[in-house]
Amino acid sequence: MFTPLILPQLGNLKLSDLRPGHLMKFYKYLEQDGIRQDGKPGKLSDRSIRYYHAVLSSMLEDAMKWQLITSNPAARVEAPKVRRKQTTSYDETQSAELLQALYSEPIKYRVLTTLALYTGLRRGELLGLEWKVIDMENAQIAVVKQSQYTPETGVVDRKTKTEGSQRLISIPTSIVTLLKEYKAAQNEERLKVGSLWQPSDKLFTTWNGKPMHPDTVSSWFNDFLTRYNEKTIQQGKASLPHIRFHDLRHTSASLLIAQGVPLKNVSSRLGHSSIAITADIYASALQSADKEAAQKLEDILNIKNEQA
Structure with missing residues (x-):
């Protein structure tokens, strides 16, 4: 590499x-x-x-x-500095609207996008998933590989970025149900394709079982948002901000932080090598959560003071 x-x-x-x-x-x-x-x-x-x-x-x-x-x-030698970019993400309302809009899309992309939002997995990690790492019974996903593309090798699977990136992620029962529905749909497609299907245990493939190109996901998501926003604007409604597919990972983390989930847990789900990295990337979300906590504390103490 x-x-x-x-x-x-x-x-x-x-x-x-x-x-x-x-x-x-x-x-x-x-x-x-x-x-x-x-x-x-x-x-x-x-x-x-x-x-x-x-x-x-x-x-x-x-x-x-x-x-x-x-x-x-x-x-x-001083380690090269990483210039931090401001992360972009959806809020709760926008995320709920996105999930609802996905029902009109092919189930493969609905599952892919929903998983990105619920797990915070990177695009390559999602494309590296195989059914054998999905534990339906215990509602967990083992993240051990990621898909990458280079002109020399094409699409290949590699180990995740670091040892810390290899992790177990819990998923809610609604996602388990969605995955079961998707697996059944994929099996039906496999039977239709017949001998043209390339042996694969991957969750996300092309029509004949070959690995998906990572850019296909980003292109689809960009087109999906464009189509959806054109429709909502025609209906006189507000459009969804045009974010990147990778920003679903930021959305997942930001929503967890806003709900008061400990930073250690958020960092673990994201596969960061340290909490410091998570704190650095999501400094803005942490600041917003801290302001909300301060306001809640004021509300609590004001109520107690009025009752005294």
Whole structure:
């Protein structure tokens, strides 16, 4: 996964010759447009560049343990900063409207979108789901893989981003019921396709069982919101904000925070490696929840004071 970018820039150097300056130059190289390996335009995200730093630092730390080098040059380089973007999400009313609107869509996309909202899973994690990791009896989903696309490999499954990303997520009974309905529908489609069906245990596939391209999900969601909003505007109603599919993950987290769910639980559901990451990303949601808590406390104390 990392070698196509690391080897051309650093592979000609001996470990003993590697200096902090080489790493700093490499991180600058990663900021160039057109550097992405998934065929998309633009540069790598700040978080991806920081991840390259973490990987290189870990590798060099191992080299020190094996006495191949005497010091870790990555330890003397400041980790690339991640510029935080403001998250976009739906509120409770908008989320309920979205779920209602999905009933007119194919069940595959209804399940995909509903799961994204209820679980906070990343797009790749959703596409990596297989029926064997869905525990209907205990209402849990085991997140162990994610689907990724690169021009070289096509759509492939890989382990989740970190060990912390591998997790068990509880789902409500309504989602279990929806999944059972979807599995029955998928089995019917499989019988219709017959011998053209590609053997697969995946929840979400193309018409013949092949893995879905991740961008197909985003394109469908964009088209769905466009169609829905055109209809609601014609009816004189307010439209839903045009968010990205990934923003359903932010919506899931923000709704949980607004309901007072402990940040540790929210972080665990999202698969973050630390609570600090969750707190950083959802600082605005946490601030709003804190203001609401302050108002509730004032209301409680005012009532007590009036009764005194």
